[in-house]
Amino acid sequence: MSEPRQNEWREYALVLSVLIVLTAGGLLLPPHYSLSVGLLYLLALILLSLRVGRWPMLLGGLLSALTWEYFFLEPRFNFRIANVQETLLFAIYFVLALVVGQLSARIRSQARKEKMREESERLQRTLLDSVSHELRTPLAVITAGLENMESSPPAAQAGLVAEIRTATHRLNRLVGNLLDQTRLESGSLRPRVDWCDARDLVNAANDGVRDALTGHPLTVAVPEDLPPIRADFALTEHALANLLLNAALHTPAGTPIRISAGLSADGRQAFFTVADRGPGLPAPLRARLFQKFSRGETAGAGGLGLGLSIARGFLAAQGGEIIAGENPGGGATFSIYLPHSAPQPDPQE
Protein backbone atom coordinates (compact mmCIF):
# COMPACT_ATOMS: atom_id res chain seq x y z
CA MET A 1 0.00 0.00 0.00
CA SER A 2 2.65 2.52 1.00
CA GLU A 3 4.63 2.22 -2.20
CA PRO A 4 2.04 3.50 -4.70
CA ARG A 5 1.08 6.32 -2.33
CA GLN A 6 4.67 7.44 -2.07
CA ASN A 7 4.92 7.38 -5.87
CA GLU A 8 1.81 9.50 -6.15
CA TRP A 9 3.26 12.18 -3.84
CA ARG A 10 6.33 12.20 -6.03
CA GLU A 11 4.12 12.77 -9.08
CA TYR A 12 2.34 15.71 -7.44
CA ALA A 13 5.71 17.21 -6.52
CA LEU A 14 6.92 16.80 -10.11
CA VAL A 15 3.82 18.52 -11.54
CA LEU A 16 4.16 21.42 -9.07
CA SER A 17 7.86 21.99 -9.70
CA VAL A 18 7.40 21.95 -13.50
CA LEU A 19 4.63 24.53 -13.19
CA ILE A 20 6.70 26.74 -10.86
CA VAL A 21 9.69 26.70 -13.22
CA LEU A 22 7.51 27.46 -16.26
CA THR A 23 5.69 30.28 -14.49
CA ALA A 24 8.92 31.83 -13.26
CA GLY A 25 10.43 31.56 -16.78
CA GLY A 26 7.26 32.99 -18.36
CA LEU A 27 7.37 36.03 -16.09
CA LEU A 28 10.78 36.95 -17.53
CA LEU A 29 9.29 37.19 -21.03
CA PRO A 30 7.67 40.36 -22.42
CA PRO A 31 3.87 40.68 -21.77
CA HIS A 32 2.76 39.93 -25.38
CA TYR A 33 4.19 36.38 -25.13
CA SER A 34 1.13 35.31 -23.10
CA LEU A 35 -0.18 32.95 -25.82
CA SER A 36 3.20 31.22 -26.19
CA VAL A 37 3.32 30.70 -22.42
CA GLY A 38 -0.11 29.05 -22.60
CA LEU A 39 1.13 26.67 -25.33
CA LEU A 40 4.26 25.95 -23.28
CA TYR A 41 2.04 25.01 -20.33
CA LEU A 42 0.09 22.68 -22.61
CA LEU A 43 3.24 21.10 -24.00
CA ALA A 44 4.54 20.57 -20.45
CA LEU A 45 1.24 18.90 -19.48
CA ILE A 46 1.39 16.55 -22.49
CA LEU A 47 4.94 15.55 -21.58
CA LEU A 48 4.01 15.17 -17.91
CA SER A 49 1.08 12.94 -18.82
CA LEU A 50 3.60 10.34 -20.01
CA ARG A 51 4.95 10.11 -16.46
CA VAL A 52 2.20 10.91 -13.96
CA GLY A 53 -1.26 9.57 -13.15
CA ARG A 54 -4.81 10.82 -13.53
CA TRP A 55 -5.12 12.85 -10.31
CA PRO A 56 -1.77 14.71 -10.44
CA MET A 57 -2.66 15.53 -14.08
CA LEU A 58 -6.02 16.95 -13.01
CA LEU A 59 -4.28 19.13 -10.44
CA GLY A 60 -1.73 20.22 -13.08
CA GLY A 61 -4.50 21.15 -15.51
CA LEU A 62 -6.40 23.21 -12.94
CA LEU A 63 -3.35 24.95 -11.52
CA SER A 64 -1.79 25.79 -14.88
CA ALA A 65 -5.10 27.20 -16.14
CA LEU A 66 -5.37 29.41 -13.07
CA THR A 67 -1.70 30.56 -13.11
CA TRP A 68 -1.89 31.27 -16.82
CA GLU A 69 -5.02 33.33 -16.32
CA TYR A 70 -3.59 35.14 -13.27
CA PHE A 71 -0.06 35.90 -14.42
CA PHE A 72 -0.28 36.15 -18.20
CA LEU A 73 -3.75 36.88 -19.59
CA GLU A 74 -4.69 40.58 -19.77
CA PRO A 75 -5.35 42.21 -17.38
CA ARG A 76 -2.40 40.53 -15.66
CA PHE A 77 -2.11 39.71 -11.91
CA ASN A 78 -5.79 39.22 -11.31
CA PHE A 79 -8.46 36.73 -12.18
CA ARG A 80 -10.52 39.10 -14.31
CA ILE A 81 -10.80 38.38 -18.02
CA ALA A 82 -10.67 41.29 -20.43
CA ASN A 83 -12.77 40.20 -23.44
CA VAL A 84 -14.54 37.40 -25.33
CA GLN A 85 -11.35 36.22 -27.10
CA GLU A 86 -9.53 35.84 -23.77
CA THR A 87 -12.52 33.96 -22.33
CA LEU A 88 -12.46 31.61 -25.31
CA LEU A 89 -8.69 31.06 -24.97
CA PHE A 90 -8.99 30.32 -21.29
CA ALA A 91 -11.91 27.94 -21.77
CA ILE A 92 -10.18 26.04 -24.61
CA TYR A 93 -6.99 25.80 -22.58
CA PHE A 94 -8.85 24.48 -19.57
CA VAL A 95 -10.66 21.78 -21.56
CA LEU A 96 -7.48 20.75 -23.43
CA ALA A 97 -5.51 20.47 -20.21
CA LEU A 98 -8.10 18.17 -18.64
CA VAL A 99 -8.62 16.04 -21.78
CA VAL A 100 -4.87 15.49 -22.21
CA GLY A 101 -4.62 14.23 -18.63
CA GLN A 102 -7.58 11.85 -18.85
CA LEU A 103 -6.68 10.47 -22.28
CA SER A 104 -3.15 9.65 -21.33
CA ALA A 105 -4.33 8.06 -18.09
CA ARG A 106 -6.64 5.81 -20.07
CA ILE A 107 -3.91 4.81 -22.51
CA ARG A 108 -1.59 3.96 -19.67
CA SER A 109 -4.15 1.84 -17.86
CA GLN A 110 -4.82 -0.10 -21.07
CA ALA A 111 -1.11 -0.67 -21.53
CA ARG A 112 -0.89 -1.90 -17.96
CA LYS A 113 -3.78 -4.35 -18.48
CA GLU A 114 -2.19 -5.66 -21.65
CA LYS A 115 1.07 -6.22 -19.82
CA MET A 116 -0.68 -8.05 -16.99
CA ARG A 117 -2.51 -10.24 -19.48
CA GLU A 118 0.76 -11.12 -21.17
CA GLU A 119 2.35 -11.90 -17.81
CA SER A 120 -0.53 -14.11 -16.75
CA GLU A 121 -0.37 -15.96 -20.07
CA ARG A 122 3.32 -16.47 -19.62
CA LEU A 123 2.77 -17.70 -16.05
CA GLN A 124 0.10 -20.10 -17.27
CA ARG A 125 2.41 -21.52 -19.92
CA THR A 126 5.23 -22.02 -17.43
CA LEU A 127 2.78 -23.56 -15.01
CA LEU A 128 1.43 -25.98 -17.58
CA ASP A 129 4.98 -26.92 -18.60
CA SER A 130 6.01 -27.49 -15.03
CA VAL A 131 2.85 -29.41 -14.01
CA SER A 132 3.16 -31.69 -17.01
CA HIS A 133 6.85 -32.24 -16.28
CA GLU A 134 6.14 -32.99 -12.63
CA LEU A 135 3.36 -35.42 -13.52
CA ARG A 136 5.15 -37.14 -16.37
CA THR A 137 8.45 -37.78 -14.60
CA PRO A 138 7.06 -40.12 -11.93
CA LEU A 139 4.63 -41.65 -14.46
CA ALA A 140 7.57 -42.40 -16.74
CA VAL A 141 9.44 -44.04 -13.85
CA ILE A 142 6.40 -46.16 -13.00
CA THR A 143 5.72 -47.19 -16.60
CA ALA A 144 9.33 -48.11 -17.30
CA GLY A 145 9.70 -49.84 -13.94
CA LEU A 146 6.65 -52.02 -14.50
CA GLU A 147 7.75 -52.98 -18.01
CA ASN A 148 11.25 -53.86 -16.85
CA MET A 149 9.86 -55.87 -14.00
CA GLU A 150 8.48 -58.53 -16.34
CA SER A 151 11.86 -59.18 -17.91
CA SER A 152 14.30 -58.51 -15.08
CA PRO A 153 15.82 -61.10 -12.73
CA PRO A 154 14.31 -61.30 -9.25
CA ALA A 155 17.42 -59.69 -7.75
CA ALA A 156 16.83 -56.48 -9.71
CA GLN A 157 13.14 -56.36 -8.91
CA ALA A 158 13.56 -54.98 -5.39
CA GLY A 159 15.33 -51.95 -6.84
CA LEU A 160 12.58 -51.38 -9.39
CA VAL A 161 9.90 -51.68 -6.73
CA ALA A 162 11.73 -49.08 -4.62
CA GLU A 163 11.89 -46.69 -7.61
CA ILE A 164 8.21 -47.19 -8.35
CA ARG A 165 7.35 -46.60 -4.73
CA THR A 166 9.34 -43.35 -4.63
CA ALA A 167 7.68 -42.18 -7.84
CA THR A 168 4.25 -43.00 -6.41
CA HIS A 169 4.98 -41.00 -3.26
CA ARG A 170 6.05 -38.08 -5.40
CA LEU A 171 2.95 -38.28 -7.56
CA ASN A 172 0.79 -38.52 -4.49
CA ARG A 173 2.42 -35.47 -2.93
CA LEU A 174 2.05 -33.51 -6.15
CA VAL A 175 -1.64 -34.26 -6.48
CA GLY A 176 -2.06 -33.43 -2.79
CA ASN A 177 -0.35 -30.08 -3.26
CA LEU A 178 -2.41 -29.16 -6.30
CA LEU A 179 -5.61 -30.05 -4.44
CA ASP A 180 -4.50 -28.12 -1.35
CA GLN A 181 -3.73 -25.04 -3.41
CA THR A 182 -7.12 -25.32 -5.12
CA ARG A 183 -8.88 -25.69 -1.79
CA LEU A 184 -7.10 -22.57 -0.53
CA GLU A 185 -8.01 -20.52 -3.56
CA SER A 186 -11.60 -21.67 -3.76
CA GLY A 187 -12.11 -20.50 -0.16
CA SER A 188 -13.62 -23.87 0.74
CA LEU A 189 -11.21 -24.36 3.62
CA ARG A 190 -13.09 -24.72 6.92
CA PRO A 191 -10.55 -25.07 9.72
CA ARG A 192 -11.61 -27.17 12.72
CA VAL A 193 -9.56 -25.68 15.51
CA ASP A 194 -9.32 -27.95 18.54
CA TRP A 195 -6.91 -28.79 21.35
CA CYS A 196 -3.90 -30.66 19.97
CA ASP A 197 -0.81 -32.24 21.43
CA ALA A 198 2.20 -30.51 19.87
CA ARG A 199 4.19 -33.71 19.97
CA ASP A 200 1.43 -35.58 18.13
CA LEU A 201 1.52 -32.90 15.45
CA VAL A 202 5.28 -33.20 15.06
CA ASN A 203 5.09 -37.02 14.92
CA ALA A 204 2.31 -36.97 12.33
CA ALA A 205 4.22 -34.49 10.16
CA ASN A 206 7.39 -36.62 10.41
CA ASP A 207 5.51 -39.77 9.46
CA GLY A 208 4.14 -38.10 6.34
CA VAL A 209 7.55 -37.19 4.91
CA ARG A 210 9.69 -39.97 6.39
CA ASP A 211 10.89 -41.21 2.99
CA ALA A 212 12.12 -37.75 1.99
CA LEU A 213 13.90 -37.16 5.31
CA THR A 214 16.14 -40.19 4.84
CA GLY A 215 19.77 -39.11 5.15
CA HIS A 216 19.04 -36.04 7.28
CA PRO A 217 19.56 -36.60 11.02
CA LEU A 218 16.43 -35.23 12.69
CA THR A 219 16.32 -33.77 16.21
CA VAL A 220 12.96 -33.15 17.86
CA ALA A 221 12.73 -30.81 20.86
CA VAL A 222 9.29 -30.48 22.43
CA PRO A 223 9.12 -29.62 26.15
CA GLU A 224 7.45 -32.42 28.11
CA ASP A 225 5.21 -30.03 30.03
CA LEU A 226 3.91 -28.20 26.95
CA PRO A 227 0.13 -27.80 27.43
CA PRO A 228 -2.31 -28.66 24.61
CA ILE A 229 -2.41 -25.97 21.91
CA ARG A 230 -5.25 -24.73 19.70
CA ALA A 231 -4.87 -25.77 16.08
CA ASP A 232 -6.55 -27.52 13.17
CA PHE A 233 -4.64 -30.76 13.38
CA ALA A 234 -4.68 -31.73 9.70
CA LEU A 235 -3.84 -28.23 8.36
CA THR A 236 -1.03 -27.68 10.87
CA GLU A 237 0.34 -31.17 10.23
CA HIS A 238 0.48 -30.42 6.48
CA ALA A 239 2.11 -27.06 7.01
CA LEU A 240 4.75 -28.66 9.25
CA ALA A 241 5.27 -31.53 6.81
CA ASN A 242 5.81 -29.04 3.97
CA LEU A 243 8.42 -27.19 6.04
CA LEU A 244 10.20 -30.47 6.85
CA LEU A 245 10.07 -31.54 3.22
CA ASN A 246 11.59 -28.23 2.12
CA ALA A 247 14.32 -28.56 4.73
CA ALA A 248 15.12 -32.03 3.37
CA LEU A 249 14.99 -31.15 -0.34
CA HIS A 250 16.85 -27.84 -0.25
CA THR A 251 19.83 -28.86 1.87
CA PRO A 252 22.81 -31.13 1.11
CA ALA A 253 22.40 -34.79 2.08
CA GLY A 254 23.61 -35.53 5.59
CA THR A 255 22.93 -32.07 7.03
CA PRO A 256 20.84 -32.12 10.22
CA ILE A 257 17.28 -30.82 10.63
CA ARG A 258 15.88 -29.71 13.95
CA ILE A 259 12.23 -29.30 14.78
CA SER A 260 11.19 -27.66 18.02
CA ALA A 261 7.95 -26.45 19.62
CA GLY A 262 7.01 -24.32 22.59
CA LEU A 263 5.24 -21.22 23.86
CA SER A 264 6.38 -17.63 23.32
CA ALA A 265 7.76 -15.77 26.36
CA ASP A 266 4.42 -14.03 27.01
CA GLY A 267 2.55 -17.32 26.61
CA ARG A 268 0.20 -15.90 23.98
CA GLN A 269 1.59 -17.83 21.02
CA ALA A 270 2.53 -21.42 20.40
CA PHE A 271 5.32 -21.99 17.93
CA PHE A 272 6.93 -24.71 15.85
CA THR A 273 10.35 -24.11 14.29
CA VAL A 274 12.04 -26.14 11.58
CA ALA A 275 15.73 -25.26 11.34
CA ASP A 276 18.20 -26.59 8.78
CA ARG A 277 21.93 -26.27 8.05
CA GLY A 278 21.54 -25.70 4.32
CA PRO A 279 22.55 -22.70 2.22
CA GLY A 280 20.09 -20.35 3.97
CA LEU A 281 17.84 -17.82 2.27
CA PRO A 282 19.47 -15.38 -0.15
CA ALA A 283 17.73 -11.97 -0.23
CA PRO A 284 16.21 -12.29 -3.74
CA LEU A 285 14.64 -15.64 -2.79
CA ARG A 286 13.26 -14.26 0.46
CA ALA A 287 11.02 -11.74 -1.30
CA ARG A 288 9.10 -14.40 -3.24
CA LEU A 289 9.43 -17.25 -0.75
CA PHE A 290 5.72 -17.63 -0.04
CA GLN A 291 4.47 -16.95 -3.57
CA LYS A 292 2.92 -19.89 -5.30
CA PHE A 293 4.88 -21.54 -8.12
CA SER A 294 8.04 -19.91 -6.84
CA ARG A 295 10.93 -22.32 -6.44
CA GLY A 296 14.37 -22.04 -4.94
CA GLU A 297 17.28 -22.83 -7.23
CA THR A 298 18.54 -25.47 -4.83
CA ALA A 299 15.39 -27.59 -5.28
CA GLY A 300 17.07 -30.69 -6.60
CA ALA A 301 14.10 -33.00 -6.83
CA GLY A 302 11.70 -30.84 -8.77
CA GLY A 303 8.43 -29.71 -7.25
CA LEU A 304 5.98 -27.03 -8.24
CA GLY A 305 6.87 -24.41 -5.66
CA LEU A 306 3.57 -24.73 -3.81
CA GLY A 307 4.74 -25.99 -0.40
CA LEU A 308 5.29 -22.69 1.38
CA SER A 309 2.34 -20.98 -0.26
CA ILE A 310 0.09 -23.78 0.99
CA ALA A 311 1.69 -23.79 4.43
CA ARG A 312 1.12 -20.06 4.79
CA GLY A 313 -2.48 -20.35 3.57
CA PHE A 314 -3.21 -23.19 5.99
CA LEU A 315 -1.81 -21.18 8.87
CA ALA A 316 -3.60 -17.96 7.90
CA ALA A 317 -6.90 -19.87 7.78
CA GLN A 318 -6.58 -20.60 11.50
CA GLY A 319 -5.23 -17.21 12.56
CA GLY A 320 -1.56 -18.16 12.51
CA GLU A 321 1.46 -17.20 10.45
CA ILE A 322 4.80 -18.46 9.16
CA ILE A 323 8.01 -16.48 9.43
CA ALA A 324 11.29 -17.28 7.68
CA GLY A 325 14.63 -16.47 9.24
CA GLU A 326 18.33 -17.20 9.44
CA ASN A 327 19.60 -20.05 11.56
CA PRO A 328 22.47 -18.72 13.72
CA GLY A 329 25.55 -20.56 12.51
CA GLY A 330 24.17 -21.15 8.99
CA GLY A 331 20.98 -22.37 7.37
CA ALA A 332 17.35 -21.32 7.32
CA THR A 333 14.55 -21.44 9.89
CA PHE A 334 10.81 -21.44 9.34
CA SER A 335 8.58 -20.78 12.32
CA ILE A 336 4.87 -21.37 12.61
CA TYR A 337 3.02 -19.20 15.14
CA LEU A 338 -0.48 -19.95 16.43
CA PRO A 339 -2.50 -17.89 18.91
CA HIS A 340 -2.45 -19.54 22.33
CA SER A 341 -4.29 -19.26 25.62
CA ALA A 342 -4.01 -21.65 28.56
CA PRO A 343 -6.68 -24.40 28.53
CA GLN A 344 -9.32 -24.48 31.30
CA PRO A 345 -8.39 -27.09 33.92
CA ASP A 346 -10.51 -30.25 34.06
CA PRO A 347 -13.14 -29.76 36.82
CA GLN A 348 -13.38 -33.55 37.36
CA GLU A 349 -9.70 -33.91 38.20
Added chain:
Amino acid sequence: MTADTRPHVLVVDDEIQIRRSLRLTLESAGFRVGEAETGQLGLSATAASPPDGIVLDLGLPDIGGNMVLRRLREWSRVPVLVLTVRDAEDDKIAALDAGADDYLTKPFSSRELIARLRAVLRRAQPAPESAVVAFGDIEVDLSARQVRRGGVEIKLTGKEYALLRLLVQHRGRVVTHREILRQIWGPQAEDSTHYLRVQMTHLRKKLEAEPQQPRHLRTESGIGYRLVEA
Protein backbone atom coordinates in the same frame (compact mmCIF):
# COMPACT_ATOMS: atom_id res chain seq x y z
CA MET B 1 -17.60 -80.21 -1.78
CA THR B 2 -17.16 -78.41 1.53
CA ALA B 3 -18.75 -75.10 2.48
CA ASP B 4 -16.54 -72.06 2.04
CA THR B 5 -15.40 -71.10 5.54
CA ARG B 6 -13.33 -68.10 4.54
CA PRO B 7 -14.63 -64.80 5.96
CA HIS B 8 -16.83 -63.07 3.39
CA VAL B 9 -16.06 -59.41 2.61
CA LEU B 10 -18.24 -57.17 0.43
CA VAL B 11 -16.38 -54.43 -1.44
CA VAL B 12 -18.60 -51.43 -2.34
CA ASP B 13 -16.77 -49.09 -4.72
CA ASP B 14 -17.73 -47.59 -8.09
CA GLU B 15 -14.20 -47.85 -9.52
CA ILE B 16 -13.65 -51.21 -11.17
CA GLN B 17 -9.86 -50.95 -10.77
CA ILE B 18 -10.18 -50.44 -7.04
CA ARG B 19 -12.57 -53.41 -6.80
CA ARG B 20 -10.22 -55.62 -8.83
CA SER B 21 -7.13 -54.69 -6.82
CA LEU B 22 -9.00 -55.10 -3.52
CA ARG B 23 -10.21 -58.51 -4.70
CA LEU B 24 -6.63 -59.60 -5.44
CA THR B 25 -5.37 -58.29 -2.12
CA LEU B 26 -8.19 -59.72 -0.02
CA GLU B 27 -8.31 -63.11 -1.73
CA SER B 28 -4.58 -63.62 -1.27
CA ALA B 29 -5.09 -62.77 2.42
CA GLY B 30 -7.70 -65.54 2.74
CA PHE B 31 -10.97 -63.68 2.33
CA ARG B 32 -13.90 -64.48 0.07
CA VAL B 33 -14.81 -61.33 -1.84
CA GLY B 34 -18.12 -59.98 -3.14
CA GLU B 35 -18.46 -56.77 -5.13
CA ALA B 36 -21.04 -54.03 -5.49
CA GLU B 37 -20.58 -50.92 -7.59
CA THR B 38 -23.22 -48.65 -6.07
CA GLY B 39 -24.51 -47.99 -2.57
CA GLN B 40 -27.92 -49.36 -3.48
CA LEU B 41 -26.45 -52.59 -4.81
CA GLY B 42 -24.26 -52.81 -1.71
CA LEU B 43 -27.30 -52.57 0.55
CA SER B 44 -29.28 -55.19 -1.36
CA ALA B 45 -26.26 -57.54 -1.54
CA THR B 46 -25.86 -57.22 2.23
CA ALA B 47 -29.55 -57.98 2.75
CA ALA B 48 -29.48 -60.98 0.38
CA SER B 49 -26.40 -62.64 1.85
CA PRO B 50 -25.00 -60.88 4.91
CA PRO B 51 -21.17 -60.64 4.65
CA ASP B 52 -18.80 -60.80 7.62
CA GLY B 53 -17.51 -57.35 6.80
CA ILE B 54 -17.91 -54.47 4.33
CA VAL B 55 -15.27 -52.28 2.71
CA LEU B 56 -17.19 -49.16 1.73
CA ASP B 57 -16.01 -46.25 -0.43
CA LEU B 58 -17.44 -42.95 0.86
CA GLY B 59 -17.56 -41.30 -2.56
CA LEU B 60 -20.22 -43.38 -4.30
CA PRO B 61 -22.14 -42.04 -7.28
CA ASP B 62 -25.72 -42.93 -6.28
CA ILE B 63 -26.21 -42.61 -2.53
CA GLY B 64 -23.20 -41.36 -0.54
CA GLY B 65 -21.28 -43.75 1.68
CA ASN B 66 -22.57 -42.05 4.83
CA MET B 67 -26.16 -42.55 3.71
CA VAL B 68 -25.41 -46.23 3.00
CA LEU B 69 -24.03 -46.51 6.55
CA ARG B 70 -27.06 -44.89 8.14
CA ARG B 71 -29.49 -47.12 6.23
CA LEU B 72 -27.38 -50.19 6.96
CA ARG B 73 -27.22 -49.43 10.68
CA GLU B 74 -31.03 -49.43 10.88
CA TRP B 75 -30.98 -53.21 10.66
CA SER B 76 -27.40 -54.55 10.60
CA ARG B 77 -24.37 -54.55 12.88
CA VAL B 78 -21.99 -55.90 10.20
CA PRO B 79 -18.48 -54.37 10.64
CA VAL B 80 -17.74 -51.63 8.08
CA LEU B 81 -14.35 -50.24 7.06
CA VAL B 82 -14.75 -47.03 5.03
CA LEU B 83 -12.32 -45.77 2.40
CA THR B 84 -11.87 -41.98 2.20
CA VAL B 85 -9.59 -39.46 0.55
CA ARG B 86 -7.14 -37.49 2.63
CA ASP B 87 -8.00 -34.12 4.18
CA ALA B 88 -11.59 -35.14 4.68
CA GLU B 89 -11.53 -35.22 8.51
CA ASP B 90 -15.15 -34.11 8.69
CA ASP B 91 -16.20 -36.93 6.38
CA LYS B 92 -14.27 -39.44 8.44
CA ILE B 93 -15.86 -38.29 11.68
CA ALA B 94 -19.30 -38.25 10.05
CA ALA B 95 -18.72 -41.82 8.83
CA LEU B 96 -17.63 -42.99 12.29
CA ASP B 97 -20.66 -41.26 13.80
CA ALA B 98 -22.90 -42.89 11.19
CA GLY B 99 -21.70 -46.31 12.32
CA ALA B 100 -18.46 -47.08 10.50
CA ASP B 101 -16.04 -49.16 12.56
CA ASP B 102 -12.86 -47.71 11.09
CA TYR B 103 -11.57 -45.81 8.08
CA LEU B 104 -8.63 -45.95 5.72
CA THR B 105 -7.29 -43.04 3.70
CA LYS B 106 -6.61 -43.54 -0.02
CA PRO B 107 -4.03 -44.32 -1.22
CA PHE B 108 -3.42 -47.03 1.39
CA SER B 109 -1.05 -49.95 1.68
CA SER B 110 -2.56 -53.40 1.35
CA ARG B 111 -0.89 -54.51 4.56
CA GLU B 112 -2.67 -51.71 6.40
CA LEU B 113 -5.97 -52.69 4.79
CA ILE B 114 -5.70 -56.32 5.91
CA ALA B 115 -4.73 -55.33 9.46
CA ARG B 116 -7.64 -52.89 9.78
CA LEU B 117 -10.09 -55.32 8.27
CA ARG B 118 -9.05 -58.10 10.66
CA ALA B 119 -9.41 -55.69 13.60
CA VAL B 120 -12.97 -54.69 12.66
CA LEU B 121 -13.93 -58.31 11.96
CA ARG B 122 -12.63 -59.40 15.36
CA ARG B 123 -15.07 -57.03 17.08
CA ALA B 124 -17.98 -58.90 15.55
CA GLN B 125 -16.80 -62.33 16.63
CA PRO B 126 -18.46 -63.50 19.80
CA ALA B 127 -15.16 -64.94 21.05
CA PRO B 128 -15.13 -64.99 24.87
CA GLU B 129 -13.61 -61.67 25.87
CA SER B 130 -10.48 -62.39 27.84
CA ALA B 131 -10.19 -60.45 31.07
CA VAL B 132 -6.49 -59.85 30.53
CA VAL B 133 -5.32 -58.00 27.43
CA ALA B 134 -1.61 -57.67 26.73
CA PHE B 135 0.29 -55.43 24.33
CA GLY B 136 4.02 -54.77 24.35
CA ASP B 137 5.13 -55.16 27.98
CA ILE B 138 1.74 -53.95 29.24
CA GLU B 139 -0.95 -56.18 30.74
CA VAL B 140 -4.42 -54.85 31.44
CA ASP B 141 -6.56 -57.00 33.75
CA LEU B 142 -10.07 -55.73 33.09
CA SER B 143 -11.71 -57.80 35.83
CA ALA B 144 -9.29 -56.78 38.59
CA ARG B 145 -8.90 -53.23 37.20
CA GLN B 146 -5.14 -53.71 37.31
CA VAL B 147 -2.44 -52.55 34.91
CA ARG B 148 1.03 -54.07 34.90
CA ARG B 149 4.09 -53.01 32.99
CA GLY B 150 6.83 -55.62 32.80
CA GLY B 151 5.05 -57.44 35.65
CA VAL B 152 5.10 -54.35 37.91
CA GLU B 153 1.77 -52.82 38.83
CA ILE B 154 1.22 -49.28 37.55
CA LYS B 155 -1.06 -46.95 39.52
CA LEU B 156 -3.52 -45.16 37.25
CA THR B 157 -6.01 -42.47 38.25
CA GLY B 158 -9.70 -43.15 37.65
CA LYS B 159 -9.76 -41.11 34.42
CA GLU B 160 -6.54 -42.66 33.10
CA TYR B 161 -7.87 -46.16 33.70
CA ALA B 162 -11.23 -45.35 32.12
CA LEU B 163 -9.46 -44.00 29.02
CA LEU B 164 -7.17 -47.03 28.78
CA ARG B 165 -10.09 -49.46 29.26
CA LEU B 166 -12.09 -47.79 26.50
CA LEU B 167 -9.18 -48.05 24.06
CA VAL B 168 -8.45 -51.65 25.09
CA GLN B 169 -12.08 -52.59 24.50
CA HIS B 170 -11.84 -51.09 20.99
CA ARG B 171 -8.24 -52.14 20.41
CA GLY B 172 -7.00 -51.92 16.84
CA ARG B 173 -9.78 -49.51 15.98
CA VAL B 174 -10.06 -45.75 16.10
CA VAL B 175 -12.15 -44.19 18.89
CA THR B 176 -13.19 -40.58 18.24
CA HIS B 177 -12.47 -37.77 20.69
CA ARG B 178 -16.19 -37.17 20.99
CA GLU B 179 -16.90 -40.80 21.80
CA ILE B 180 -14.21 -40.89 24.50
CA LEU B 181 -15.30 -37.59 26.04
CA ARG B 182 -18.95 -38.66 26.05
CA GLN B 183 -18.20 -42.00 27.69
CA ILE B 184 -15.73 -40.78 30.30
CA TRP B 185 -16.56 -37.14 31.01
CA GLY B 186 -20.23 -37.14 30.04
CA PRO B 187 -22.20 -35.64 27.13
CA GLN B 188 -21.69 -32.03 28.32
CA ALA B 189 -17.89 -32.39 27.81
CA GLU B 190 -18.02 -33.53 24.18
CA ASP B 191 -16.00 -30.53 22.99
CA SER B 192 -13.49 -30.36 25.86
CA THR B 193 -10.74 -32.19 23.97
CA HIS B 194 -8.00 -30.62 26.12
CA TYR B 195 -9.09 -32.74 29.15
CA LEU B 196 -8.47 -35.74 26.96
CA ARG B 197 -5.11 -34.46 25.63
CA VAL B 198 -3.87 -34.01 29.18
CA GLN B 199 -5.01 -37.48 30.33
CA MET B 200 -3.46 -39.06 27.23
CA THR B 201 -0.13 -37.36 27.98
CA HIS B 202 -0.23 -38.77 31.53
CA LEU B 203 -1.17 -42.23 30.32
CA ARG B 204 1.61 -42.28 27.73
CA LYS B 205 4.15 -41.23 30.36
CA LYS B 206 3.11 -44.15 32.55
CA LEU B 207 2.81 -46.82 29.85
CA GLU B 208 4.98 -45.96 26.85
CA ALA B 209 8.72 -46.63 26.67
CA GLU B 210 9.01 -43.42 24.63
CA PRO B 211 6.02 -41.28 25.64
CA GLN B 212 7.00 -38.72 23.01
CA GLN B 213 6.85 -41.32 20.27
CA PRO B 214 4.08 -43.66 21.41
CA ARG B 215 4.00 -47.16 19.94
CA HIS B 216 0.67 -48.31 21.33
CA LEU B 217 -1.39 -45.25 22.28
CA ARG B 218 -1.52 -43.71 18.81
CA THR B 219 -3.04 -40.43 17.71
CA GLU B 220 -5.31 -40.41 14.67
CA SER B 221 -4.86 -36.94 13.17
CA GLY B 222 -7.83 -34.79 14.05
CA ILE B 223 -10.07 -37.83 14.70
CA GLY B 224 -9.22 -39.65 17.90
CA TYR B 225 -6.99 -42.36 19.34
CA ARG B 226 -6.20 -45.95 18.52
CA LEU B 227 -4.61 -48.67 20.64
CA VAL B 228 -2.12 -50.56 18.47
CA GLU B 229 -1.10 -53.91 19.91
CA ALA B 230 1.93 -54.72 17.76
